[in-house]
Structure formats: structure tokens, C-alpha cells
Amino acid sequence: MSDFLTFFGFQDSNVNAVFFSVVLLGFVSGMVGSFNYLKKKALVGETVAHAMLPGIAFAFLLSGVKDPFFLLLGAIFSGWLSIFAVDFLTRSTIIKPDAALAIVLTVFFGGGMMISTYIQQSGSFEQAGLDEYIFGQAAAMSMQDVQVFGFVAAIVLIVVLLFFKSFQLAAFNPDFGTVLGLPIKFYDFLLSTLTIFTIASGIKAVGIILMSALLIAPAATARFWTNKLQTMLLLAGVIGAASGIVGAYISFSYSGMPTGPWTVVALTGFSLVSVFFAPKKGVLAKWNAQRKNRQKILCENILKLAYQLGEMDRQFKAPRSREAISKIRRIPASEWKKGMELIQSQEFGTCVNGQLVMNFKGIEKGKSINRLHRLWEVYLARKMNLRPELVHKDAEAIEHIITPELERDILKELDLCSNFEPLREIHPVVLADR
Template sequence: MNDVWAFFSFSDPTVRIVSLGTVFLAMSASVVGTFAFLRKRALVGDAIAHAILPGIAIAFMLSGTKNPIVLMMGALISGWLATWAMEYITEKTKLSNDTAVALVLSVFFGIGIMLLTHIQHSGTGNQSGLDQYLFGKAAGMTEQDLWTYSVVALLLLTVVISLYKELKVYSFNPDFAAVSGLPVKAIRRILNLVTVLAIAIGIQSVGVVLMAALLITPAAAARAWTSSLKIMLFLAALIGGISGLSGSLISYLSPAMPTGPWIVMTLSIITLLSLFFAPRGGALSRLLKQRRHSQKILNENLLKVFYKLSVERKLEKSGLNVAELLAERAINKSDFAAAIKRLKRKNWLLAEGKKLKLSSIGLVEARRVVRLHRLWEMYLSQRLNLKEDHIHPNAESMEHIISPELEALLLKELDFPTQDPHNSPIPYSN
């Protein structure tokens, strides 16, 4: 616990540099990656990250230093080259876009690994630092690195904020943007440039192999929570930042733990939780919805049973008992009890001693369900010419789905029939 305090007090300058740097670069990657995500270019980011490796190696071989600005220039040039190569291959050959991406990724990465191996065997004094770009090593961040990253992060943010409107229309509908006279070529180049930049600084902490996760997963998690691009960008940055911070915290607490993989682990957990708990379309909300539907179906089926027994067969004016109800329709005991409870709570059923009876509002509701069932049967037999023995099961499910608007349409189209195809009366509310 003390260690956690020590971390968050940021009194140790190394902690300060590493955690701030990591947060900045994770946030930059998340914001820029949101556009890659929306343009369905997830793998392009992966390819660029891999393609940056030869640039770094060549920059090192030519300059002999590990100065972050020099290495980043190399990274930018080869990342840019890779972007251009992917676009060129897609446009000028018959190869599909995913082939172009795979091709560029493997060729550039292969060259990068080759150069890296060469450097490692050439015995230059400070060569050992370069393989950190493969898997990332945030702990090695210097103050100079931090400055570079903050400037780059600020630059990216400025670009995204000032070009927000253009980036939005370009990501949604590039052809429309082009016809409107917007400078789409320039927008694309700027977007490519900031993507390469964000990746070039990001690989410092997570490495080329895991970089795609840092670009894409924050956007995927953010999308689960919102349908507004502005909020999505903000959330993606927040999620990226939190992951960056917790990655550096974990590797501070146990120095054997690598930062990069832990950033990606945190991100994955946040994303999984988001996909599960998201209010719209999340797995949990789907489950709840399904449960609500099955409860509604059971409620309405029970009301139908009450209607049939008490109104149509005029059994027991004073009410029905459980055995009579279960005899009419087989429902498992616990579901049955729960449904009865719900109907009582809605005041649709009234208890009289051990017996149950429809209330007046329950009767209205029961009539509605029976009416929809019989109307739909009518529709099926009249409009679809289905045989009599085929229409009941279909109506059995449709009666729960038909909305009041659809009911009105149905009534109009069938011209208010009084009997269903089995000659049972259709109950109207008045």
C-alpha cells in the first residue's frame, strides 16, 4: 500500500517521467486510433507499427546515437513509406487492401528484424537499447524523451481539435467530402502523419508488436458507451490514459513486470467490461432485455388463460385456483409463481382467499392480448392464405410483439373483424 502511495505522490522523478510519458503517449495513440477505428483501418495501424522498425534501425546505424528525435525521424520516414506503399498497392494493383496491409507489415518488419540482428552482432557499445522497440520498455524513458512525447502529444491534440469537423466528415463519407471541395488529400496526409507520429512515440512503451492494441482498443471500449464522436474521443483518451498509468504503476510495484503488456492487459479488461456492461448493445443489457421479454410473454400467456377460463368458459365467477390454471397451460411451477406475483403487483389479478380473479384493468389487458392473437390469426389466414392448423403457433408469438400502432393498422386492413378463423369472437375493449 505504501508503494502505491509512493507512486501517486510522484516524488520520485523517474516515476514522474515514466508515468507521465506513458500516459501522454497512450492518450495520443487512443485519440488518433479512434479515427483509424472508425475508418475501419485497425490493421493499418498494426502494419505501420511494424514498419517503423527498419526506420529506427537505419536511423541508428547512420547516426550512431539513440537520441529520440533522430530515431523518431527514422520511424516517421519508414512509417510514412509504409502508408504510401499500402495505398499504392491497393490503388494500382488488383490486390485487395488486406493483402496490401499484410504484405507491407511482413516485408518491412522482416527488414527491421534483419537490421536489428545485424546491429546487435556488430558490437556497437550502446546497441542493446534498440530491442526495446520490439516489446517496449517504458522504464528506460528519459526526461528528454518525456519532452519529445509531450510536444508530440500536444501537436496531435491541436490537429485533432482544429480539424475535428473535417476529420469527422472524412471518416464518415470521404467521397462526399471530396465533392464538397474539402481538401481530402491534405486531410488524409495529415491523418496519416499524426497516426505515424502517435505510433512512433507509442512503441517506446508498448513496442511494435502490441502497438495496434493501444491504437484500437480504447476506441472500441469508448464506442460501447457513447454514440457521440466528441465524447468517444474524450473517453478513448481517458481509457488510454488510465491504462498507461496503471501499466506504469504495476511495473513500479513489481519491477519484473513489463509496462507495455500490462497497459494492454488493462486496456483489454476495460474493453471486455465495456462490451459487457454497455447500456446499448452490451451483453448485460441484452440479457436483461431478453429476461424482460420472457417475463412479458409469461404474464400475457397467464392473462390469456384467465380470460379463457373465467370469461369464455364462465368457470368460477369467484375466481380460479392454481390447479385449474396449470391444467389449462403447462408452466413450470416457479415461473408460474413469479408471474402470478408480478400480475398481482400490477393489480391485474386480485386474490380472494386461495383463489385468483382478473381485476377490471386486468381484464382490459387480457382482452388486448386475446384480441391481438385472434387478429393476427385472421391476418395470416386472409392475407397469407395459411392453413388453419398453421396459424395458431405463429400468432402465439406475434401477440406479444404487436405494438398499438401495428394493431391500428391491422384493424384497418382487416376492417374490424368480429370473429377469428376458428370462429371465436374477437374481444374489443368496448
């Protein structure tokens, strides 16, 4: 508890530096990452982050000092070069984007290794500093880092606000933008530049892996909760910042625990929760919708079959057993039981001694499903010129989907009046004739 108070009470200046750094960096990466995610370039961050090694090493080789500004410049330059290389490979050769990313990553990183071994062997310099540039030193963040992150965050926010509409177009429909004569390539370049700035500023503090994770996971997570770009950007930023806080807090409370990896674990936690529980897009929501749909189809099928039995002996309210219905189409016992429960709860009828007794509402439902089935068969046979024996299977599926509006349209297409009642399905008639 005292940890909690120290951490969130902003009493320790070191803690404050880490806190504000992760919040700013997490927020910016979430935002920038969202655009990359939407452009289906989520792994660009991973490549660019690795590709910064040669730039950093080369800048060090040239200047001979570990001046953060020079190293940053080198990182940004080689980041740009790598994005250019990826674009060139994807555009001008048959190499696919994923391979281009992997190629550029390894070649640049290999080049960086060559330069840094060269530096190591020529002695003198504080070479150890370069490694940490790539692998991160989250605990060592200072107020100076906070200023850098604040600066980058301000730039990113301003550019995103100024170019919001253009970026939106570049992310969702670049071809349309090109046709309109907009400089989509320039917008792409600007977005890449923002990505590079973010990575270059963050990589020393958090390392390659956390940087990649921060660019991917918040955006992917936010996408599950919204369809609006503004909301997505904001949400991704908040998720990035929140994970950073979790990571920093765990690292602060448990000695020896690293900030970066715990941030990634928190990020993954957010993603997994969203993948499962997000409304509409989550696995659970989809699974539930599928289950509901299956239940509806089962219910409608039983009512339809019972109605067909009713058509044969003109006794719609007579009790129907599973065996009787299974003579038309087999319903397994377990499904029958489930179907009876559903029919009773939706008040389509009652279950007496395991037999179905439809009420008025149930009879109407069965009638309408039958009607839709036959209507679709007529439509397929007449308008699509399908052979009559082929129409039944298609109608079995579509009968559960046709809405009243669609029904009206079909009737209009067929020049039929709205109370057209096909007496029987087409296919048994045809098959019987043969």
C-alpha cells in the same frame, strides 16, 4: 503507503517523467485509436508498429548514429509506406483487409530483420539500441520523452479540433462525404499520419505490444459508454492515461515489475468491466433486458390464454388452472409458477390454490393481446396475401411488440374503425372449414 505518496506526490523526477509520459501517450493513443476503431481498422496500429523496424534500421544504416531524430524520421517514413501498401492491397486486389494487414506486417518486419542483421554483422554500431526501439523501455523514460509526447499530443489535439467535423464524416460515412465532394482521402491520410506520429513517438518508450493495446482497448472501452464522438474521444483518452498511471504505479511499487504489460492488464481490466457492466451495451444490461422481455411475454401469454378460456364459457373471472390453459397451449409448471408471481406483482390478478383469477386489469390486458393477435392475422391475410394457415405463428410473436401507434396504423391500412373486434383467430376458422 509511502510508495503511494512518493508516486503521486511528484517528488522523484524519474517517476515524474514516467508519469507524465504515460499520461500524455495514453491520452493521445486513446484519441487517435478511437478514429481507427470507428473506421474498423483497430489492428492498423499493430501493423504500423511492426512495420517501423525497417525504417528505423535503415535510418541507422544511412546515418550511422543513433540520433533519435533520424530514427524517428525513418520510422515515420516506413509507417507511411506500410499504410500505403495495406491500402493498395485492399483496393487493387482481391486480398481482404485483415490479410493485407498481416502480409504487410510480416514483410516489413522481415525486411527490418534483414537490415538489422546486416548492421549487426558489419560490427561497430551500438546495435542493441535498435531492439529496444521496438520492444520498449518504459522504465527508462526521461523528461526529453515527456517533451516529445507533449509535442505530439499538442499536434494531435490541434489537428483533431480543426478537422473534427471532417474526421467525423470520414469515420462514419465516407461515401456520403465523397458524394459531397469533400477530400475524404485527404482526411484518411491525415488520420493515418496522426496514427503514425503517435506510434513513432511512443514505440521506443513502450514497445509494439503496448502501443497496439493503447490504440485499441481505450477506444473499444469508451465505445461501450457513449454514442457521442466527443465524449468517446475524451473518455478513451482518459482510460488510456489512467491505465498508464496504473501500470507505472505497479512498476514503481513492486520492483522488477514492468510498466508496459501492467498497463495492458489495466486496459484489459477496464475493457472487461465495460463489456460486462456498461449500461445499455454491456452484457449484463442486455441480459437483463432480455430477461425482462421474456417475463413480459410469459405474463402476456398466460393472460391471453386465460382470456380465451373466458371467451369460451363467458366467465372471465373464473379461476383457471394450468391444466385447463395447457389444453390450448402448454405452459410448463416452472413457468406457470413464475408467471403467477409476475401476474400478482403487476396486479393483473391473484393466484388462488395455484389457479389464476384475473382482475379487471388482467382481463383487459388479455383482451388487448388477443385483439392484437387477431388484428395482425387479418392484416397478414388481407394485405400480404398469406395463406390463412400461415398467419398464426407470426402473430404469436408480433402480438407482444405492437404499440398503440402501430395498432392505429394497421387499422387505418385495413380501413377498420378503432373498436374493431375480431371474434376469433383466422386460422382455426379456415382449418375448420376444410
